[in-house]
């Protein structure tokens with residue numbers, strides 16, 4: 067049941083984002099993994115959540131009318147937001163702004179097929195004062211079964 | 213004063229770790245950036261902190277007897293732990309175990325030399341039940357001025 | 359000084375809410391316990407707090423002009439909100455909405471009369487995306503001396 | 505896709521626990537819902553997690569060797585612990601002790617069969633100083649898709 | 651009902667501690683305010699809680715066998731710990747150690763006598779690595795009705 | 797490398813605020829320590845952050861166009877807010893309002909000159925319901941290297 071070191075869903079998602087790739091590696095496409103990406107700049111935490119949810123639904127990563135998929139995605143997003151904010155999950159309410167790219171990957175990272183599908187949500191970009199340049203990088207990764 | 217897109221300290225640290233590189237890119241070595249890496253497996257949050265601190269001190273990333281450097285490092289580690297634990301900063305107390313690699317990078321990611329040195333601490337690996345295979349990936353990044 | 363198993367204030371409050379009762383059991387009315395209930399739907403955490411506070415004051419559970427009672431109530435509400443949000447105390451800022459019923463009970467749940475009066479605040483209902491049906495249940499209980 | 509008001513998994517779990525029932529209502533057994541219960545007293549958060557996990561595995565609520573089930577359960581437990589501790593997820597490290605009963609229910613609370621199975625974990629009991637009687641009630645509910 | 655600016659319980663407690671006074675100002679003793687102080691050094695959060703609780707009970711600030719007083723004190727201590735740890739309530743689990751003095755004051759800081767008695771708990775000292783000198787100051791104040 | 801007991805930056809900042817002093821003690825002015833103070837009343841966490849940042853920049857405590865100084869200040873403010881809110885960093889979103897005074901001090905509190913400059917941010921005042929008088933005191937201290 068261990069993770070398959072050739073298909074680490076979180077690592078794949080992070081590398082897709084940081085290396086600005088437009089598609090999944092061939093071996094993962096053959097496994098029917100799915101992927102989408104997008105961007106969001108906001109002082110408002112709920113805009114970050116909404117941007118990722120909308121992309122995932124519009125690009126067919128999750129089924130919009132199945133709550134279990136929305137629920138899996140929501141918690142994965144929240145975990146990613148938690149990494150970006152380093153625990154507080156607050157952005158504008160503490161006078162911070164974020165400029166983020168995101169990648170969502172769906173696939174099974176485990177050797178055992180019975181583990182089914184999982185989601186990885188990565189957020190990466192900058193967080194800082196609402197003034198250009200007064201910012202540093204941040205990353206967050208959320209992983210959930212779907 | 214913006215970040216220099218060619219020397220994003222967080223991104224460099226993450227890629228060094230995920231791509232398992234043994235040294236910084238040439239352009240960053242020429243800028244006198246420093247780097248070290250290591251591993252830690254633990255159920256005990258303080259062992260994760262200690263492993264990163266010890267590596268940073270032993271490998272000359274921070275001066276062991278200057279508290280301002282230890283302080284900068286400590287908060288960067290804590291922010292990285294917060295990403296790995298998605299906010300709670302708790303591991304064994306909630307029956308989780310982690311198997312992590314870490315990378316620490318020291319350098320100035322900004323265009324303006326006056327911004328001085330910064331630290332990036334990345335933790336990446338798995339978190340899960342204390343049973344082989346019952347785990348998924350996690351990442352955390354902490355960035356601080358030093 | 360232990361809790362009296364026949365007058366567990368939290369359990370009574372939860373059962374009143376879940377069983378949709380309109381009054382306290384006879385044995386608790388004879389002990390002069392007080393009770394009120396209400397509903398609130400909101401994306402805004404402060405509306406949840408306000409709805410519970412207003413009900414408690416209007417229905418005579420706490421004295422509106424005595425801060426010690428408002429203070430006891432406030433912290434009980436916050437603990438209940440913490441259960442509903444599972445720690446973050448955030449609702450709309452993370453793009454969630456809640457549809458909650460609440461019950462407030464005031465009385466002494468201990469065998470010893472010297473323990474005086476306590477408050478139990480229960481919130482129960484649904485939390486989820488601001489879309490009908492994309493939601494699951496949540497509960498929170500706050501208990502405080504008053 | 506809304507929740508079916510006759511099979512609210514969280515409410516059913518809470519009532520099973522508070523009313524000390526030994527089986528699910530007939531209508532839920534006919535839907536093949538599963539249920540187990542147990543007790544745990546501890547100052548150590550990981551013992552609470554372990555007690556619930558062990559019961560769920562031993563009593564056939566989750567498959568022990570399928571990580572996606574363990575993962576669903578773990579996050580449901582953590583959410584329940586968060587309600588009991590009102591956010592901090594800490595027990596003994598802050599000199600508190602808990603005496604808890606727990607109930608785990610597995611079933612589909614939605615009208616739409618496509619929503620599949622969900623888990624509800626309820627923890628209810630007392631939390632307080634490690635001295636008999638110096639305690640009050642607490643409840644926590646975690647819900648997750650499985 | 652406002653706070654009386656001449657008897658701000660938190661301010662009085664902080665000044666007693668920082669100015670290392672051995673008794674309350676005369677005007678507060680005439681109002682029958684109570685006060686005690688102590689010290690605690692620990693890596694273990696529960697030792698901090700225990701040291702303050704023990705002092706409060708031994709020195710007659712709270713009645714040891716009345717849970718409502720212990721409860722009021724406990725939450726005041728926790729709020730003070732939260733200030734010292736800046737939110738996480740964790741010390742040794744994150745490889746920090748504290749060296750703290752504490753002061754507990756009991757009295758009514760409001761103009762209205764009906765507000766009754768309140769508690770202020772102040773913790774002040776240093777927090778840092780478990781190495782002499784690698785530390786900075788921290789303060790926490792918890793206030794509760796009793 | 798220990799803290800110099802005659803120049804404890806946090807203690808000095810707290811006493812300046814609580815004793816309503818208009819300047820630093822002579823011995824600290826001779827060491828070129830800097831200091832400013834101000835007030836802010838708000839239900840909005842970001843207004844508290846903004847008020848302290850603006851004062852620090854306008855009164856020359858930090859250089860407005862150097863991010864490392866803004867970053868040091870921001871984290872010190874956040875730690876102080878965490879003390880005032882006792883962990884949640886939320887104010888208006890939980891229907892609370894604050895009336896705060898603040899003091900910022902910049903200097904080296906350590907015996908070793910190599911420790912360089914540090915910042916202390918103190919927030920002290922009241923927190924409570926948005927109704928005059930329904931409030932109690934709170935304090936927060938954030939300390940950071942700069």
Ligand SMILES: [Mg+2]
Nearest residue numbers: 209348575579
């Ligand atoms: Mg997980």
Ligand SMILES: [Mg+2]
Nearest residue numbers: 202355867871
């Ligand atoms: Mg930062």
Ligand SMILES: [Mg+2]
Nearest residue numbers: 501640721725
């Ligand atoms: Mg309590």
Ligand SMILES: [Mg+2]
Nearest residue numbers: 137141494647
């Ligand atoms: Mg959920």
Ligand SMILES: [Mg+2]
Nearest residue numbers: 429433793932
């Ligand atoms: Mg309070």
Ligand SMILES: [Mg+2]
Nearest residue numbers: 283287786939
């Ligand atoms: Mg610090």
